Amino acid sequence: AGERVISQGEHGDAFYVVCAGKVRVLREEEGRTRALAELGEGAFFGEMALLTGAPRAASVEGASEDTQLLEISAPVLADLAKSYP
Secondary structure, three states: OEEEEOOOOOOOEEEHHHHHEEEEEEEOOEEEEEEEEEEEOOOHHHHHHHOOOOOOHHHHHHEEOOOEEEEEEEHHHHHHHHHHH
16 A cells, blocks of 8 residues: 555556556646545556556555556557457
8 A cells, every 4th residue: 555556747658457456546736646536456547648658647556455456568568459459
């Protein structure tokens, strides 16, 4: 819990699937941090920055001690897209 997975503004080179536990989506604006959502098992995040090349729009951190994530990197996603268009 509390461990940062991705940070707002950074380059996206992977997206993530929540396999167990929860994550919290946070956005920093004008020096304040606001919680936008809490995502649970089966949810995914980080895909927009990966697909568009835009910086990460929000930060995501673990929200429970038992959080487990699957990271899917850009090269793996490209290989999957070739194999399964």
